[in-house]
Amino acid sequence: MAAKPQSQAARVEDQGSEFLVFTLGEEEYGIDILKVQEIRGYDADTVTRIANVPPFIKGVTNLRGIIVPIVDLRIKFNLGSVEYNEQTVVIILNLDRRVVGIVVDGVSDVLMLNAGQVRPAPEFGATLSTEYLTGLGTVDERMLILVDIEKLMTSDEMALVEKAAS
Amino acid sequence: MSSGLDLSQFYETFFDEADELLAQMEQLLLELDVQAPDIEQLNAIFRAAHSIKGGAATFGCFQKLAETTHLLENLLDAIRRGEMALRVDMVDTFLETKDVLKSQLDAYRASEEPDDAVYERICAVLRQLAEEGPGGEHAAAAPAAAAAAPVPTPEPEPQPEPVVAAPVAAEPATAAASGDLPTRVHIRKVSEKDAASLLEEMGNLGHVLASDRSGGALTVWVQTSCSADDIEAVCCFIIDADQLQITREAPPAQAAAAPAENSIEQFEQAAATFAPQAAAPTAPAAPAAPAASAPAAASRPARAQQAPAADKESTSIRVGVEKVDQIINLVGELVITQAMLAQTASTLDPVLHDRLLNGMEQLERNARDLQESVMSIRMMPMDYVFSRFPRLVRDIAGKMGKQIELQTYGRATELDKSLIERIIDPLTHLVRNSLDHGIETPEKRVAAGKDPVGQLVLSAQHNGGHIVIEVSDDGGGLSRERILKKALSQGMAVNENMPDEEVWQLIFAPGFSTAEQITDISGRGVGMDVVRRNIQDMGGHVQLSSVPGQGTTTRIILPLTLAILDGMSVRVGEETFILPLNHVTESLQPVEDQLYTVAGNERVMHVRGEYLPLVEMHRVFSVGGAQQDPTQAIVVIMQAEDRRFALLVDHLVGQHQVVVKNLEANYRKVPGISAATILGDGSVALIVDVFALARANREKWAQPEAILN
Numbered sequence: 001m002a003a004k005p006q007s008q009a010a011r012v013e014d015q016g017s018e019f020l021v022f023t024l025g026e027e028e029y030g031i032d033i034l035k036v037q038e039i040r041g042y043d044a045d046t047v048t049r050i051a052n053v054p055p056f057i058k059g060v061t062n063l064r065g066i067i068v069p070i071v072d073l074r075i076k077f078n079l080g081s082v083e084y085n086e087q088t089v090v091i092i093l094n095l096d097r098r099v100v101g102i103v104v105d106g107v108s109d110v111l112m113l114n115a116g117q118v119r120p121a122p123e124f125g126a127t128l129s130t131e132y133l134t135g136l137g138t139v140d141e142r143m144l145i146l147v148d149i150e151k152l153m154t155s156d157e158m159a160l161v162e163k164a165a166s
Numbered sequence: 167m168s169s170g171l172d173l174s175q176f177y178e179t180f181f182d183e184a185d186e187l188l189a190q191m192e193q194l195l196l197e198l199d200v201q202a203p204d205i206e207q208l209n210a211i212f213r214a215a216h217s218i219k220g221g222a223a224t225f226g227c228f229q230k231l232a233e234t235t236h237l238l239e240n241l242l243d244a245i246r247r248g249e250m251a252l253r254v255d256m257v258d259t260f261l262e263t264k265d266v267l268k269s270q271l272d273a274y275r276a277s278e279e280p281d282d283a284v285y286e287r288i289c290a291v292l293r294q295l296a297e298e299g300p301g302g303e304h305a306a307a308a309p310a311a312a313a314a315a316p317v318p319t320p321e322p323e324p325q326p327e328p329v330v331a332a333p334v335a336a337e338p339a340t341a342a343a344s345g346d347l348p349t350r351v352h353i354r355k356v357s358e359k360d361a362a363s364l365l366e367e368m369g370n371l372g373h374v375l376a377s378d379r380s381g382g383a384l385t386v387w388v389q390t391s392c393s394a395d396d397i398e399a400v401c402c403f404i405i406d407a408d409q410l411q412i413t414r415e416a417p418p419a420q421a422a423a424a425p426a427e428n429s430i431e432q433f434e435q436a437a438a439t440f441a442p443q444a445a446a447p448t449a450p451a452a453p454a455a456p457a458a459s460a461p462a463a464a465s466r467p468a469r470a471q472q473a474p475a476a477d478k479e480s481t482s483i484r485v486g487v488e489k490v491d492q493i494i495n496l497v498g499e500l501v502i503t504q505a506m507l508a509q510t511a512s513t514l515d516p517v518l519h520d521r522l523l524n525g526m527e528q529l530e531r532n533a534r535d536l537q538e539s540v541m542s543i544r545m546m547p548m549d550y551v552f553s554r555f556p557r558l559v560r561d562i563a564g565k566m567g568k569q570i571e572l573q574t575y576g577r578a579t580e581l582d583k584s585l586i587e588r589i590i591d592p593l594t595h596l597v598r599n600s601l602d603h604g605i606e607t608p609e610k611r612v613a614a615g616k617d618p619v620g621q622l623v624l625s626a627q628h629n630g631g632h633i634v635i636e637v638s639d640d641g642g643g644l645s646r647e648r649i650l651k652k653a654l655s656q657g658m659a660v661n662e663n664m665p666d667e668e669v670w671q672l673i674f675a676p677g678f679s680t681a682e683q684i685t686d687i688s689g690r691g692v693g694m695d696v697v698r699r700n701i702q703d704m705g706g707h708v709q710l711s712s713v714p715g716q717g718t719t720t721r722i723i724l725p726l727t728l729a730i731l732d733g734m735s736v737r738v739g740e741e742t743f744i745l746p747l748n749h750v751t752e753s754l755q756p757v758e759d760q761l762y763t764v765a766g767n768e769r770v771m772h773v774r775g776e777y778l779p780l781v782e783m784h785r786v787f788s789v790g791g792a793q794q795d796p797t798q799a800i801v802v803i804m805q806a807e808d809r810r811f812a813l814l815v816d817h818l819v820g821q822h823q824v825v826v827k828n829l830e831a832n833y834r835k836v837p838g839i840s841a842a843t844i845l846g847d848g849s850v851a852l853i854v855d856v857f858a859l860a861r862a863n864r865e866k867w868a869q870p871e872a873i874l875n
Contacts, residue, residue, distance in 0.1 A: 045849070046848065046849055046850075047850075048741070048842070048849060048850040048851065048852065049741065050836055050839070050852070051786070051787035051788050051789070051836075051837075051838070052787070052788065052837060052838075053836070059850075060829065060833060060842060060850050061850060062844045062848055062849065062850050064499075065495065065498065065499045065502070065827075065844065066827075066831070066832065067827045067828070067829060067831065067832060067833070067842045067844075067850060068832050068833075069832055069833040098831075098832050099832045100832060159834070160833060160834065161834055
């Protein structure tokens with residue numbers, strides 16, 4: 001994916017960067033493609049539940065011998081209906097030597113965005129702090145929420161990483 | 167040195183070698199009997215120092231290291247030749263020097279300059295020692311005197327050296343040019359074989375101008391920039407120092423021609439070995455004597471010294487830990503795949519698929535053997551840990567005025583590398599405790615009718631799937647009264663009638679120390695709880711036993727490896743958990759009569775006269791759809807440390823060896839879970855942390871989440 005030929009326009013202006021676009025309910029999100037290791041189907045049978053953790057942590061799964069935690073971003077972002085069907089996919093992320101899977105409704109695109117297409121994100125409510133957003137991208141009337149996935153995943157509120165203090 | 171060759175690529179090898187030599191030196195120093203030092207040991211220590219010096223000087227940029235070893239080497243040399251009597255304080259100084267050398271080495275390794283002050287001090291101490299006294303023969307005072315002098319660097323130095331040996335009738339030679347006089351090395355009573363070796367050595371040192379072999383003695387004139395004691399050091403590998411005389415004198419004009427023919431031959435050989443090494447054009451044009459004809463060269467002690475190292479190299483290889491871990495992971499995968507295949511194959515008709523099933527069986531055996539051999543790569547002998555204690559014991563005993571003899575048993579007992587590294591700190595702490603609080607001063611011991619020399623015993627042995635490491639002393643033992651008093655003053659819940667076992671456990675409480683005074687060795691009360699926690703983190707536990715007046719024994723029980731675990735899989739609702747088999751004592755189906763409630767909510771189970779708390783898995787891990795009625799379920803009696811409890815599960819599935827997978831690698835520590843594993847069907851199962859359950863159970867189950875955290 002990352003190796004696909006870049007459009008002439010993108011090369012002339014600035015290098016920009018490539019984003020993997022996925023959907024959560026009606027919303028479209030984009031994350032840095034370089035953080036993505038692979039995309040897999042979601043199979044609830046292979047995810048082992050862990051007791052006494054926040055509901056958005058679905059459990060852990062076996063990814064070719066590595067134990068990988070699975071996070072459902074739809075639950076984390078409070079997106080109403082959470083269904084698991086054939087389209088439900090897990091994006092395996094590789095963040096600073098950690099491997100984490102996120103459950104999303106579907107993966108749609110890989111898009112190249114340059115600086116001109118990205119606007120800073122306004123301040124929202126508490127669900128998704130602006131702290132974890134790199135901005136809002138515009139592509140043909142579509143709005144992409146660009147997430148700093150590494151920062152989000154290693155944040156305290158995701159409870160994926162041991163707190164430094166303890 | 168100025169060859170333009172980049173020597174820095176060899177630094178790492180030098181550092182590693184020097185590290186090993188220093189460790190070896192320390193061990194030898196500790197073994198040394200001060201009253202009657204073994205000459206072989208002294209030689210070995212000397213050679214270690216000499217090799218480090220040689221290496222350091224070769225690179226030319228480790229001045230301080232070279233200088234310090236040089237001083238040390240001179241002293242050692244004097245001792246080994248019996249010119250100085252070895253004293254206890256010298257051994258102390260040498261050990262200290264070894265520490266300084268180690269820190270210098272570490273500094274150089276980190277591309278820093280070693281601490282000047284420390285360097286100056288240790289050099290001053292060594293020089294002081296050297297000045298104190300060469301007893302005995304004058305002729306051999308060279309090294310001591312040279313050490314006392316503001317020491318020449320091991321770098322070649324064209325200054326004339328102080329001539330210490332008895333003067334020889336000097337014969338001013340016209341042949342000598344206006345420059346430096348060559349060094350005349352005269353060796354008495356030397357055999358043919360040694361003479362050849364010596365000549366060769368001389369050739370290595372510089373330009374041999376002439377040699378004379380007469381009356382059993384060998385005289386060599388050599389144009390060299392090496393100092394007298396450097397020459398002496400080289401020769402000492404072959405002959406005794408008192409056979410040696412070094413002066414500066416021109417060679418006799420006819421010396422080369424006069425002597426017996428075989429010395430000419432030797433001389434030619436010397437020249438031949440010398441010529442390719444230094445680019446001096448003045449070497450007598452020797453018709454390149456074939457190296458093969460050089461007799462006895464291989465038998466030189468200088469070579470022999472390197473032999474053990476060479477042997478070691480050929481029988482072992484250094485491999486990065488990551489590579490080994492990768493192999494272990496891959497083998498783990500293989501075992502899982504094999505289990506998966508076996509599960510699938512077990513559904514096949516054994517008659518139709520006879521050959522396949524046979525093959526599967528063989529695969530299973532091979533996979534298991536492979537796994538065992540791979541795991542053994544990670545195993546290291548306990549010697550790795552034990553070998554650092556003689557020094558520690560010696561230092562502390564000296565500091566505290568105690569006499570302590572350390573004995574170690576089971577040095578060859580093997581333990582997983584990751585565990586071995588983590589056991590060092592807790593064990594060091596226990597040893598310090600024994601030395602500080604356990605073993606009494608000689609006066610007290612004599613007063614108590616005991617041998618003034620205290621015994622500290624370290625032992626390691628395998629016991630089933632565990633390794634048992636014991637630290638025991640024959641000191642005063644733990645004081646029940648003092649512990650109870652202290653516990654009371656800290657507001658702990660204690661009473662006079664507690665059994666000893668429980669009293670001893672109190673010292674593992676955070677902040678607990680009964681030491682009357684805080685020393686820099688121990689007594690701050692931060693220790694024992696950390697020791698226990700470290701050991702629990704390793705999946706082990708600590709036991710204490712103590713008899714007043716007779717001593718204390720601390721016993722650490724650890725699993726052999728963290729990578730594989732014998733597990734019992736149990737089912738709770740729809741979920742599978744693994745219980746570590748070594749904590750499972752028995753399982754049974756409870757009957758109504760065995761169950762009692764305590765305070766309404768809690769339940770205990772009466773098993774053979776013992777009341778055990780009932781821990782319900784489905785409640786701890788909030789599993790839905792589990793069997794609620796204990797009489798319809800199974801209870802597994804678990805043992806953690808000295809605590810037992812009954813764990814309620816739906817049913818038992820089976821026993822298997824599981825490959826332990828760390829949860830923290832990609833996730834975090836999960837309360838109540840020690841790790842995870844992958845089952846035959848590829849799904850993940852969690853391994854229950856028995857200690858956490860036992861601990862949490864003690865503190866009641868009001869809020870499992872809070873307690874488990």
